[in-house]
Amino acid sequence: MNGVHDMGGMDGFGKVTPEPHEVPFHTDWEARSLALNRVMGSAGEWNIDIGRYWIETLPPAVYLSSSYYRKWFLRLERLCLARGLVSEAELASGHSKGPGRPLKRPPQSGAQAGASLIRGNYDQPPRAPALFEVGQTVRARNIHPRSHTRLPRFARGHLGTIERIQGCHTYPDAMVEKGVEQGEWLYTVVFDGRELWGPDAEVGTAISIEAFEPYLEPA
Protein backbone atom coordinates (compact mmCIF):
# COMPACT_ATOMS: atom_id res chain seq x y z
CA MET A 1 0.00 0.00 0.00
CA ASN A 2 1.15 3.53 -0.70
CA GLY A 3 1.24 4.45 2.97
CA VAL A 4 3.09 7.01 5.03
CA HIS A 5 5.40 4.21 6.21
CA ASP A 6 7.03 4.23 2.76
CA MET A 7 9.23 7.19 3.63
CA GLY A 8 12.22 6.90 1.32
CA GLY A 9 12.78 10.18 -0.50
CA MET A 10 10.16 12.22 1.36
CA ASP A 11 11.13 15.77 2.35
CA GLY A 12 10.21 17.90 5.31
CA PHE A 13 10.99 15.73 8.33
CA GLY A 14 13.99 17.81 9.35
CA LYS A 15 17.43 16.96 10.69
CA VAL A 16 18.47 13.62 12.13
CA THR A 17 18.92 14.31 15.83
CA PRO A 18 20.71 11.65 17.87
CA GLU A 19 19.79 11.70 21.57
CA PRO A 20 22.59 13.09 23.75
CA HIS A 21 22.00 10.38 26.36
CA GLU A 22 20.65 7.17 24.91
CA VAL A 23 18.83 4.73 27.17
CA PRO A 24 17.51 1.25 26.26
CA PHE A 25 13.94 2.29 27.09
CA HIS A 26 12.53 5.68 28.05
CA THR A 27 9.69 4.26 30.12
CA ASP A 28 8.71 0.88 31.49
CA TRP A 29 5.82 0.53 29.05
CA GLU A 30 8.20 0.69 26.09
CA ALA A 31 10.08 -2.31 27.46
CA ARG A 32 6.88 -4.22 28.24
CA SER A 33 5.51 -3.43 24.78
CA LEU A 34 8.63 -4.76 23.08
CA ALA A 35 8.64 -7.97 25.13
CA LEU A 36 4.88 -8.54 24.69
CA ASN A 37 5.34 -8.24 20.94
CA ARG A 38 8.23 -10.71 21.00
CA VAL A 39 6.33 -13.29 23.06
CA MET A 40 3.04 -13.02 21.19
CA GLY A 41 4.93 -12.98 17.89
CA SER A 42 6.35 -16.40 18.76
CA ALA A 43 2.86 -17.96 18.97
CA GLY A 44 2.50 -18.52 15.22
CA GLU A 45 -0.71 -16.47 14.98
CA TRP A 46 0.96 -14.02 12.61
CA ASN A 47 4.40 -13.66 11.07
CA ILE A 48 6.78 -10.73 10.63
CA ASP A 49 5.12 -9.55 7.40
CA ILE A 50 1.63 -9.54 8.88
CA GLY A 51 2.98 -7.73 11.93
CA ARG A 52 4.44 -5.02 9.69
CA TYR A 53 1.20 -4.67 7.73
CA TRP A 54 -0.75 -4.00 10.92
CA ILE A 55 1.60 -1.11 11.66
CA GLU A 56 1.35 0.23 8.10
CA THR A 57 -2.44 0.23 8.30
CA LEU A 58 -2.55 2.48 11.35
CA PRO A 59 -4.23 5.78 10.39
CA PRO A 60 -1.54 7.98 8.80
CA ALA A 61 -1.80 10.70 11.44
CA VAL A 62 -1.43 8.11 14.20
CA TYR A 63 1.55 6.52 12.47
CA LEU A 64 3.36 9.82 12.06
CA SER A 65 2.71 11.04 15.60
CA SER A 66 3.45 7.80 17.47
CA SER A 67 6.80 6.68 18.81
CA TYR A 68 8.24 3.38 17.63
CA TYR A 69 7.14 1.44 20.69
CA ARG A 70 3.69 3.04 20.65
CA LYS A 71 3.27 1.80 17.08
CA TRP A 72 4.41 -1.65 18.21
CA PHE A 73 1.87 -1.62 21.02
CA LEU A 74 -1.01 -0.43 18.82
CA ARG A 75 -0.16 -3.14 16.31
CA LEU A 76 -0.23 -5.84 18.99
CA GLU A 77 -3.50 -4.59 20.45
CA ARG A 78 -5.11 -4.53 16.99
CA LEU A 79 -3.81 -7.99 16.06
CA CYS A 80 -4.97 -9.50 19.35
CA LEU A 81 -8.44 -8.05 18.74
CA ALA A 82 -8.53 -9.18 15.10
CA ARG A 83 -7.44 -12.71 15.96
CA GLY A 84 -9.99 -12.99 18.78
CA LEU A 85 -7.34 -13.28 21.47
CA VAL A 86 -8.78 -10.37 23.46
CA SER A 87 -12.07 -8.44 23.30
CA GLU A 88 -12.86 -4.75 23.42
CA ALA A 89 -14.68 -5.33 26.71
CA GLU A 90 -11.58 -6.96 28.19
CA LEU A 91 -9.35 -4.11 27.05
CA ALA A 92 -11.79 -1.61 28.58
CA SER A 93 -11.88 -3.44 31.91
CA GLY A 94 -8.20 -4.39 32.00
CA HIS A 95 -8.96 -8.02 32.85
CA SER A 96 -9.75 -11.28 31.13
CA LYS A 97 -13.40 -12.32 31.07
CA GLY A 98 -12.79 -15.93 30.08
CA PRO A 99 -10.15 -18.52 29.26
CA GLY A 100 -7.88 -18.18 26.25
CA ARG A 101 -7.97 -20.41 23.19
CA PRO A 102 -5.15 -22.68 22.06
CA LEU A 103 -2.45 -20.78 20.16
CA LYS A 104 -0.84 -22.20 17.02
CA ARG A 105 2.47 -22.58 18.85
CA PRO A 106 3.30 -22.34 22.54
CA PRO A 107 4.76 -18.83 22.99
CA GLN A 108 8.16 -18.24 24.54
CA SER A 109 7.94 -18.72 28.29
CA GLY A 110 10.13 -19.02 31.35
CA ALA A 111 12.99 -17.03 32.78
CA GLN A 112 15.32 -18.20 30.00
CA ALA A 113 13.28 -16.70 27.15
CA GLY A 114 15.80 -13.90 26.72
CA ALA A 115 18.64 -16.35 26.23
CA SER A 116 17.13 -17.76 23.05
CA LEU A 117 16.37 -14.54 21.19
CA ILE A 118 17.40 -15.18 17.64
CA ARG A 119 16.00 -14.06 14.32
CA GLY A 120 14.03 -16.50 12.24
CA ASN A 121 15.11 -18.06 8.99
CA TYR A 122 13.08 -17.06 5.93
CA ASP A 123 14.52 -19.49 3.37
CA GLN A 124 12.03 -21.21 1.11
CA PRO A 125 12.64 -23.90 -1.49
CA PRO A 126 12.82 -22.38 -4.98
CA ARG A 127 9.86 -23.11 -7.24
CA ALA A 128 11.88 -22.31 -10.38
CA PRO A 129 15.40 -21.20 -11.27
CA ALA A 130 16.22 -17.55 -10.65
CA LEU A 131 15.06 -15.42 -13.57
CA PHE A 132 17.83 -12.84 -13.28
CA GLU A 133 21.59 -13.04 -12.96
CA VAL A 134 24.21 -10.88 -11.32
CA GLY A 135 25.12 -7.92 -13.53
CA GLN A 136 21.82 -7.91 -15.41
CA THR A 137 19.91 -4.64 -15.85
CA VAL A 138 16.34 -4.82 -14.57
CA ARG A 139 13.48 -2.42 -14.07
CA ALA A 140 11.56 -2.24 -10.80
CA ARG A 141 7.95 -2.69 -11.81
CA ASN A 142 5.58 0.25 -11.70
CA ILE A 143 3.08 -1.43 -9.38
CA HIS A 144 0.93 -0.01 -6.60
CA PRO A 145 -0.60 -2.92 -4.70
CA ARG A 146 -3.18 -1.93 -2.10
CA SER A 147 -2.04 -4.69 0.22
CA HIS A 148 1.39 -5.15 1.78
CA THR A 149 4.50 -4.85 -0.38
CA ARG A 150 8.18 -4.34 0.28
CA LEU A 151 8.91 -2.57 -2.99
CA PRO A 152 9.45 1.05 -1.95
CA ARG A 153 7.87 3.74 -4.09
CA PHE A 154 11.15 5.52 -4.78
CA ALA A 155 12.43 2.53 -6.77
CA ARG A 156 9.35 1.80 -8.87
CA GLY A 157 9.79 2.23 -12.60
CA HIS A 158 13.56 2.73 -12.32
CA LEU A 159 16.44 0.84 -13.87
CA GLY A 160 18.87 -0.96 -11.61
CA THR A 161 21.48 -3.71 -11.70
CA ILE A 162 21.28 -7.10 -10.03
CA GLU A 163 24.21 -7.13 -7.63
CA ARG A 164 23.55 -10.18 -5.46
CA ILE A 165 21.21 -13.13 -5.39
CA GLN A 166 20.24 -13.52 -1.74
CA GLY A 167 18.45 -16.86 -2.04
CA CYS A 168 14.80 -17.74 -2.09
CA HIS A 169 12.76 -16.22 0.75
CA THR A 170 9.18 -16.00 2.01
CA TYR A 171 7.37 -13.51 -0.24
CA PRO A 172 5.80 -10.87 2.04
CA ASP A 173 3.10 -9.80 -0.44
CA ALA A 174 1.64 -13.32 -0.69
CA MET A 175 1.94 -13.91 3.05
CA VAL A 176 -0.18 -10.85 3.86
CA GLU A 177 -2.66 -11.07 1.00
CA LYS A 178 -3.14 -14.87 0.88
CA GLY A 179 -1.61 -16.17 4.11
CA VAL A 180 0.73 -18.49 2.24
CA GLU A 181 4.47 -19.08 2.55
CA GLN A 182 5.45 -18.59 -1.07
CA GLY A 183 9.13 -18.71 -1.95
CA GLU A 184 10.48 -16.06 -4.31
CA TRP A 185 14.02 -15.24 -5.36
CA LEU A 186 15.43 -12.22 -3.54
CA TYR A 187 17.96 -9.92 -5.18
CA THR A 188 20.02 -6.94 -4.16
CA VAL A 189 19.29 -4.39 -6.89
CA VAL A 190 21.43 -1.26 -6.98
CA PHE A 191 20.31 2.03 -8.53
CA ASP A 192 22.47 5.00 -9.41
CA GLY A 193 21.42 8.07 -7.43
CA ARG A 194 20.76 10.02 -10.64
CA GLU A 195 18.43 7.29 -11.91
CA LEU A 196 16.28 7.71 -8.79
CA TRP A 197 16.51 11.43 -8.12
CA GLY A 198 17.58 12.96 -11.43
CA PRO A 199 19.55 16.20 -11.20
CA ASP A 200 18.66 16.47 -7.49
CA ALA A 201 20.76 13.41 -6.62
CA GLU A 202 23.89 13.89 -4.54
CA VAL A 203 27.10 13.23 -6.47
CA GLY A 204 28.49 9.70 -6.34
CA THR A 205 25.63 7.91 -4.59
CA ALA A 206 24.11 4.50 -5.21
CA ILE A 207 21.14 2.98 -3.40
CA SER A 208 20.17 -0.67 -3.23
CA ILE A 209 16.97 -2.39 -2.26
CA GLU A 210 16.29 -6.04 -1.54
CA ALA A 211 13.80 -6.93 -4.26
CA PHE A 212 11.74 -10.07 -4.67
CA GLU A 213 11.58 -11.41 -8.21
CA PRO A 214 7.94 -10.39 -8.81
CA TYR A 215 9.01 -6.76 -8.20
CA LEU A 216 11.33 -6.84 -11.21
CA GLU A 217 11.10 -7.10 -14.98
CA PRO A 218 13.80 -7.49 -17.64
CA ALA A 219 14.97 -4.19 -19.05
Added chain:
Amino acid sequence: MTGDHDHDRKHGHDHDHGHGSELSEMQLRVRALETILTEKGYVDPAALDSIIEAYETRIGPHIGAQVVARAWVDADFKAALIADASNAIAQLGLQQKVGDHLVAVENTPTTHNMIVCTLCSCYPWDLLGLPPVWYKSAPYRSRTVKEPRKVLADFGVTLPADTRVRVWDSTAETRFIVLPMRPAGTEGWSEEKLAALVTRDSMIGTGFPKAANEVAP
Protein backbone atom coordinates in the same frame (compact mmCIF):
# COMPACT_ATOMS: atom_id res chain seq x y z
CA MET B 1 1.05 3.14 40.55
CA THR B 2 4.52 3.98 39.43
CA GLY B 3 3.43 6.98 37.45
CA ASP B 4 5.67 9.45 39.24
CA HIS B 5 8.69 7.30 38.65
CA ASP B 6 7.86 6.92 34.98
CA HIS B 7 7.17 10.58 34.65
CA ASP B 8 10.64 11.29 35.98
CA ARG B 9 12.21 8.85 33.56
CA LYS B 10 10.31 10.40 30.72
CA HIS B 11 11.22 13.94 31.61
CA GLY B 12 13.90 15.20 29.28
CA HIS B 13 14.10 11.94 27.34
CA ASP B 14 10.95 11.27 25.39
CA HIS B 15 10.96 13.48 22.33
CA ASP B 16 7.97 11.81 20.74
CA HIS B 17 5.31 13.08 23.09
CA GLY B 18 5.21 16.44 24.68
CA HIS B 19 2.47 15.93 27.23
CA GLY B 20 2.33 13.77 30.31
CA SER B 21 -1.23 12.51 29.87
CA GLU B 22 -0.23 10.23 27.01
CA LEU B 23 2.36 8.52 29.15
CA SER B 24 -0.20 7.49 31.70
CA GLU B 25 -2.59 6.46 28.94
CA MET B 26 0.08 4.25 27.38
CA GLN B 27 1.13 2.87 30.73
CA LEU B 28 -2.46 1.89 31.49
CA ARG B 29 -3.10 0.39 28.07
CA VAL B 30 0.09 -1.67 28.00
CA ARG B 31 -0.55 -2.87 31.54
CA ALA B 32 -4.13 -3.82 30.64
CA LEU B 33 -3.05 -5.85 27.63
CA GLU B 34 -0.27 -7.57 29.57
CA THR B 35 -2.71 -8.43 32.38
CA ILE B 36 -5.31 -9.87 30.02
CA LEU B 37 -2.78 -11.89 28.00
CA THR B 38 -1.26 -13.20 31.23
CA GLU B 39 -4.62 -14.11 32.78
CA LYS B 40 -5.49 -16.05 29.64
CA GLY B 41 -2.26 -18.00 29.90
CA TYR B 42 -0.77 -16.65 26.66
CA VAL B 43 2.02 -14.68 28.29
CA ASP B 44 4.43 -15.63 31.04
CA PRO B 45 5.62 -12.42 32.77
CA ALA B 46 8.91 -14.14 33.57
CA ALA B 47 9.55 -14.40 29.84
CA LEU B 48 8.88 -10.68 29.42
CA ASP B 49 11.33 -9.85 32.22
CA SER B 50 13.95 -12.12 30.70
CA ILE B 51 13.62 -10.59 27.21
CA ILE B 52 13.86 -7.05 28.58
CA GLU B 53 16.90 -7.97 30.64
CA ALA B 54 18.59 -9.47 27.58
CA TYR B 55 18.18 -6.28 25.59
CA GLU B 56 19.14 -4.06 28.51
CA THR B 57 22.26 -5.94 29.50
CA ARG B 58 23.47 -8.60 27.07
CA ILE B 59 22.65 -7.82 23.45
CA GLY B 60 24.39 -4.71 22.17
CA PRO B 61 27.00 -3.26 19.84
CA HIS B 62 29.82 -4.96 21.75
CA ILE B 63 28.85 -8.12 19.80
CA GLY B 64 29.27 -6.41 16.45
CA ALA B 65 32.50 -4.80 17.66
CA GLN B 66 33.98 -8.23 18.41
CA VAL B 67 33.15 -9.35 14.88
CA VAL B 68 34.71 -6.25 13.32
CA ALA B 69 37.85 -6.54 15.42
CA ARG B 70 38.29 -10.16 14.39
CA ALA B 71 37.90 -9.19 10.73
CA TRP B 72 40.61 -6.54 11.18
CA VAL B 73 43.16 -9.06 12.46
CA ASP B 74 42.21 -12.21 10.55
CA ALA B 75 42.09 -11.97 6.74
CA ASP B 76 40.57 -15.43 6.37
CA PHE B 77 37.76 -14.54 8.77
CA LYS B 78 37.20 -11.27 6.96
CA ALA B 79 36.87 -13.09 3.63
CA ALA B 80 34.42 -15.56 5.19
CA LEU B 81 32.46 -12.69 6.76
CA ILE B 82 32.08 -10.90 3.44
CA ALA B 83 31.10 -14.16 1.73
CA ASP B 84 28.50 -15.28 4.33
CA ALA B 85 28.32 -13.24 7.50
CA SER B 86 25.84 -15.46 9.37
CA ASN B 87 27.94 -18.55 8.80
CA ALA B 88 31.26 -16.85 9.57
CA ILE B 89 29.94 -15.39 12.84
CA ALA B 90 28.46 -18.74 13.86
CA GLN B 91 32.00 -20.19 13.62
CA LEU B 92 33.22 -17.62 16.17
CA GLY B 93 31.22 -19.33 18.91
CA LEU B 94 29.95 -16.09 20.46
CA GLN B 95 27.79 -16.52 23.54
CA GLN B 96 24.90 -14.68 21.88
CA LYS B 97 23.84 -16.46 18.70
CA VAL B 98 23.08 -14.44 15.58
CA GLY B 99 20.41 -15.11 12.99
CA ASP B 100 20.53 -15.98 9.32
CA HIS B 101 20.64 -13.73 6.26
CA LEU B 102 23.28 -11.35 7.67
CA VAL B 103 25.34 -9.44 5.13
CA ALA B 104 28.58 -7.59 5.98
CA VAL B 105 29.53 -4.76 3.64
CA GLU B 106 33.05 -3.40 3.65
CA ASN B 107 34.08 0.24 3.66
CA THR B 108 37.10 1.03 1.50
CA PRO B 109 38.99 4.24 0.70
CA THR B 110 36.66 4.66 -2.29
CA THR B 111 33.27 3.40 -0.97
CA HIS B 112 31.38 4.26 2.21
CA ASN B 113 28.36 2.12 3.13
CA MET B 114 25.26 3.19 5.07
CA ILE B 115 22.37 1.06 6.33
CA VAL B 116 18.76 2.21 6.47
CA CYS B 117 15.24 0.79 6.48
CA THR B 118 12.90 3.17 4.68
CA LEU B 119 9.77 1.02 5.11
CA CYS B 120 10.01 0.26 8.84
CA SER B 121 13.10 -0.01 11.04
CA CYS B 122 14.88 -3.27 10.13
CA TYR B 123 18.18 -3.40 11.97
CA PRO B 124 20.76 -6.07 12.88
CA TRP B 125 19.52 -6.49 16.47
CA ASP B 126 21.55 -9.66 16.96
CA LEU B 127 24.80 -7.75 16.48
CA LEU B 128 23.95 -4.21 17.59
CA GLY B 129 21.11 -4.54 20.12
CA LEU B 130 18.20 -2.12 20.31
CA PRO B 131 18.16 0.37 17.44
CA PRO B 132 18.68 4.01 18.45
CA VAL B 133 15.71 6.37 18.22
CA TRP B 134 17.23 8.29 15.32
CA TYR B 135 17.53 5.13 13.21
CA LYS B 136 13.77 4.59 13.55
CA SER B 137 12.93 8.25 12.98
CA ALA B 138 11.24 9.76 9.93
CA PRO B 139 14.18 12.09 9.13
CA TYR B 140 16.66 9.20 8.87
CA ARG B 141 14.30 6.87 7.05
CA SER B 142 13.20 9.49 4.53
CA ARG B 143 16.45 11.27 3.74
CA THR B 144 19.17 8.61 3.75
CA VAL B 145 18.31 7.21 0.32
CA LYS B 146 18.09 10.66 -1.27
CA GLU B 147 20.72 12.77 0.46
CA PRO B 148 23.06 10.48 2.39
CA ARG B 149 25.85 13.05 2.52
CA LYS B 150 23.58 15.59 4.16
CA VAL B 151 22.45 12.94 6.66
CA LEU B 152 26.10 12.21 7.43
CA ALA B 153 26.60 15.92 8.01
CA ASP B 154 23.95 15.72 10.76
CA PHE B 155 26.33 13.28 12.47
CA GLY B 156 29.32 15.58 11.88
CA VAL B 157 30.70 13.21 9.26
CA THR B 158 32.17 14.55 6.02
CA LEU B 159 33.43 12.23 3.30
CA PRO B 160 35.83 13.18 0.52
CA ALA B 161 33.84 14.30 -2.54
CA ASP B 162 35.24 11.42 -4.59
CA THR B 163 34.23 8.75 -2.06
CA ARG B 164 31.24 6.86 -3.40
CA VAL B 165 28.33 6.52 -0.97
CA ARG B 166 26.43 3.26 -1.09
CA VAL B 167 23.12 3.06 0.80
CA TRP B 168 21.59 -0.34 1.61
CA ASP B 169 17.83 -0.20 2.16
CA SER B 170 16.83 -3.22 4.30
CA THR B 171 13.59 -3.99 2.48
CA ALA B 172 13.59 -7.77 3.14
CA GLU B 173 14.85 -10.18 5.81
CA THR B 174 18.48 -9.67 4.92
CA ARG B 175 20.24 -7.59 7.58
CA PHE B 176 23.32 -5.51 7.02
CA ILE B 177 26.32 -4.51 9.06
CA VAL B 178 29.08 -2.18 7.89
CA LEU B 179 32.66 -3.36 8.26
CA PRO B 180 34.44 -0.05 8.84
CA MET B 181 38.07 0.59 7.92
CA ARG B 182 40.67 -0.16 10.58
CA PRO B 183 42.02 3.07 12.05
CA ALA B 184 45.60 4.03 11.34
CA GLY B 185 48.20 3.51 14.04
CA THR B 186 46.70 0.31 15.43
CA GLU B 187 49.26 -2.16 14.08
CA GLY B 188 49.86 -5.00 16.49
CA TRP B 189 46.85 -4.19 18.69
CA SER B 190 44.94 -7.03 20.33
CA GLU B 191 41.40 -7.85 19.21
CA GLU B 192 40.07 -6.65 22.54
CA LYS B 193 41.79 -3.30 22.22
CA LEU B 194 40.64 -2.93 18.62
CA ALA B 195 37.05 -3.77 19.56
CA ALA B 196 37.05 -0.76 21.91
CA LEU B 197 37.51 1.46 18.84
CA VAL B 198 34.43 0.12 17.05
CA THR B 199 31.44 2.38 17.60
CA ARG B 200 27.87 1.36 16.93
CA ASP B 201 27.44 4.15 14.41
CA SER B 202 30.52 2.97 12.50
CA MET B 203 28.69 -0.35 11.95
CA ILE B 204 25.59 1.46 10.65
CA GLY B 205 27.66 3.77 8.48
CA THR B 206 26.82 7.05 10.20
CA GLY B 207 30.18 7.30 11.92
CA PHE B 208 33.77 6.12 11.95
CA PRO B 209 35.64 4.00 14.48
CA LYS B 210 37.44 5.93 17.20
CA ALA B 211 40.99 6.98 16.38
CA ALA B 212 43.89 5.14 18.01
CA ASN B 213 44.58 8.05 20.34
CA GLU B 214 40.97 8.18 21.60
CA VAL B 215 41.30 5.13 23.83
CA ALA B 216 43.48 4.69 26.88
CA PRO B 217 46.85 3.11 26.04
